[in-house]
Amino acid sequence: MTSAPTLVVRYFAAARAAAGVPEETVPGAGSLDALAGALADRHGARLATVLTMASFLVDGVAWHDRRAPLPAGATVDVLPPFAGG
Template sequence: MGVDAATMVTIRYFAGARAAAGRAEEHTAAGRTLDEVVDELAARHGDRLVRVLRAASFLVDGVACHDRRAPLPAGATIDVLPPFAGG
């Protein structure tokens, strides 16, 4: 079954988040909040990703997410950005 962008959001993982999730990208249903999606990802991928998610920043369609309880629109892209070392 293909991914229907009209009802899904895309989650993209970067750096340590990618390693912890074991993939670069995945999809989930739209209409839920970022907090709900983060809970789903934690349950799906386990403790290693949970540790990363606790410290990560999240972009929704390229903009920092400040309201983690707002419903995510269909077709949105969530970027999971763990803290980066260096300068």
């Protein structure tokens, strides 16, 4: 018996605060849009708002096409806009 593919999602800064966890393993999602929807359902409106503004890395590579299929077993980094001085 094989298990369903999963993704590791790592949250940074405001995304971490909104999700309430630094990292989690979730069932594989077809695309970044699908993943964002599942994460918003899991963690609520605050994270949903952050996800609309966030940038994403998939296995360390900037991922711009939110409808492109995510690779099974990928690590997705959620990077909200950062402010600095």
